[in-house]
Amino acid sequence: xxxxxxxxxxxxxxxxxxxxxxxxxTLAAALVVTVxxxxxxxxxxxxxxxxxxxxxxxxxDPTLTSFAGTSLGQLAMxxxxxxxxxxxxxxxxxxxxxxxxxxxGLLMFAKVAVATALALAVGMVTSFLAFVLGQALLGDHxxxxxEPNVLRAVFGGGLYMGLIALFAMGVAWMLRSPMLSFGxxxxxxxxxxxxxxxxxxxxxxxxxxxxxxxxxIMSVVNTGDRPYGPWxxxxxxxxxxxxxxxxxxxxLRRRDA
Amino acid sequence: MIELSDLTKRYGAKTAVEGLxxxxxxxxxxxxxxxxxAGKSTTMRMMLGLDHPxxxxxxxxxxxxxxxxxxLTFIGALLEARSVHPGRTAYHHLQCLAQSNGIPTRRIDExxxxxxxxxxxxxRPKGFSLGMGQRLGxxxxxxxxxxxxxxxxxxxxxxxEGIHWIRNLMKRLAAEGRTVFVSSHLMSEMALTAEHLVVxxxxxxxxxxxxxxxxxxxxxxxxRVRSPEPERLREALxxxxxxxxxxxxxxxxxEGGDTARVGELAAEHRVTLHELSVxxxxxxxxxxxxxxGTVEYQAHDGGDDELG
Ligand SMILES: Nc1ncnc2c1ncn2[C@@H]1O[C@H](COP(=O)(O)OP(=O)(O)OP(=O)(O)O)[C@@H](O)[C@H]1O
Ligand SMILES: [Mg+2]
Numbered sequence: 001x002x003x004x005x006x007x008x009x010x011x012x013x014x015x016x017x018x019x020x021x022x023x024x025x026t027l028a029a030a031l032v033v034t035v036x037x038x039x040x041x042x043x044x045x046x047x048x049x050x051x052x053x054x055x056x057x058x059x060x061d062p063t064l065t066s067f068a069g070t071s072l073g074q075l076a077m078x079x080x081x082x083x084x085x086x087x088x089x090x091x092x093x094x095x096x097x098x099x100x101x102x103x104x105g106l107l108m109f110a111k112v113a114v115a116t117a118l119a120l121a122v123g124m125v126t127s128f129l130a131f132v133l134g135q136a137l138l139g140d141h142x143x144x145x146x147e148p149n150v151l152r153a154v155f156g157g158g159l160y161m162g163l164i165a166l167f168a169m170g171v172a173w174m175l176r177s178p179m180l181s182f183g184x185x186x187x188x189x190x191x192x193x194x195x196x197x198x199x200x201x202x203x204x205x206x207x208x209x210x211x212x213x214x215x216x217i218m219s220v221v222n223t224g225d226r227p228y229g230p231w232x233x234x235x236x237x238x239x240x241x242x243x244x245x246x247x248x249x250x251x252l253r254r255r256d257a
Numbered sequence: 258m259i260e261l262s263d264l265t266k267r268y269g270a271k272t273a274v275e276g277l278x279x280x281x282x283x284x285x286x287x288x289x290x291x292x293x294x295a296g297k298s299t300t301m302r303m304m305l306g307l308d309h310p311x312x313x314x315x316x317x318x319x320x321x322x323x324x325x326x327x328x329l330t331f332i333g334a335l336l337e338a339r340s341v342h343p344g345r346t347a348y349h350h351l352q353c354l355a356q357s358n359g360i361p362t363r364r365i366d367e368x369x370x371x372x373x374x375x376x377x378x379x380x381r382p383k384g385f386s387l388g389m390g391q392r393l394g395x396x397x398x399x400x401x402x403x404x405x406x407x408x409x410x411x412x413x414x415x416x417x418e419g420i421h422w423i424r425n426l427m428k429r430l431a432a433e434g435r436t437v438f439v440s441s442h443l444m445s446e447m448a449l450t451a452e453h454l455v456v457x458x459x460x461x462x463x464x465x466x467x468x469x470x471x472x473x474x475x476x477x478x479x480x481r482v483r484s485p486e487p488e489r490l491r492e493a494l495x496x497x498x499x500x501x502x503x504x505x506x507x508x509x510x511x512e513g514g515d516t517a518r519v520g521e522l523a524a525e526h527r528v529t530l531h532e533l534s535v536x537x538x539x540x541x542x543x544x545x546x547x548x549x550g551t552v553e554y555q556a557h558d559g560g561d562d563e564l565g
Binding site: 012015100 | 302305306308309322323325326328329334338339340341342343344345346349350352353354356357358359397
């Protein structure tokens, strides 16, 4: 696999991704929803801060609060990942793509690399915007990037957005159908994972789910209820992503297009 | 040049293609014929490396598809199912394919012009008619100016003018020395374009021959003859070693006879004739005879014989 060949396929994937409207819509939704919902929650918290219990006030995490929109905004990132990959199958474009680039590993690498780079870029912008605007609304309770661990949390928030899109891509390579991928991923990340991580019976294992472990990077105040640190949490998410991509690669190699 | 050797494809228990061995030569249009479900599209997908053969292999200019560097410059294909994202403009669709194979940008405008889609280059194909979609597929196939072209039922959904255009395009491409492989289930269509013929039924090879030879061998002619004195006519014909077969209208059909011979026999025996004509079996009928029994999804007319 020469560099020249790889460069061409990357360029081709870049053309593909920028020439469909869903790219703009999903990424814009991820940014707007995450930032706007975060701002709303920050505003609510500032106005009701005095009603919080003393313990809640002690462990108040302004950084994490400004990321409250992530839980919803990440769904748009997931949609982005699904549409980039499974959209090739639902439209039949995959047959044209594989005829042009029959080395399936190369095609997958290029598509995933381009889409992840874009998701990471939008994720970083989203993360910093959510932080800056959220803090502005928190008033006296705000923090800043100079405080310990805050920069790590904000930078980590951007990484999280990119990783969640990447995870969705891996799953979509396995499932191929956009409908099926949405049906599996959206309910899972919107509800099921949250339930599993909070119900006491499943809590211990639920904390190792990709989003639960990965989102720990956005916390600055250590509430002591996680058996792993922020970077280790992100590492767990990376393992999930790697597994999803490996599964996707195996399916792509073995199955007929 | 495309070479298939012992190509086989099974989907679970279903065998779609079985032991296909033939090659497609440059310089002529090769028609790939078979009834519905015969395995034409499956074979073509395997030629492009999209479906993995259960057994056997395909070689394109001696190499496997996956080993081709910039495959679109070797072989271009129009597949049966649409292979275009409906939300990506025709131009961008061609652009991303061109970029992946190092094809110069100017070629995009050339092929758009060739298929007559220049005016809608910046439009999204979701609004395209069937024929326009087909033309975009042909533009994709021609993009890399390949020596080998493959079309899976290209006239599907085209109007007469479009059909005419495709026919001429294929002939021109072959005349330029390219390999042109085109599938159809219409023998009459192939008779107009193809010089060579590969026929399959139920995934198996039934014929691999030149069109001229196929016509010569299969277009049998017979004589139709009718007389008010059928029994005397029969005797006369049988006496001369011919085998008249009774027709529903009371006349006879004489396989292998010619009108002159039958007319002379009738005159000799003083039998009055009301009709004497040549009956030519059409190529379509020849094709149906060849593939009979291999037809996967056969319609039954009326169903009298089953229901009695
Ligand atoms: N992905 C698949 N899974 C299961 N069976 C398949 C698959 N693709 C094709 N088949 C079966 O293989 C057989 C050959 O199909 P194919 O589409 O290749 O025929 P065809 O000659 O192109 O027919 P048509 O003239 O209708 O286009 C059919 O019986 C079809 O049902
Ligand atoms: Mg077909």
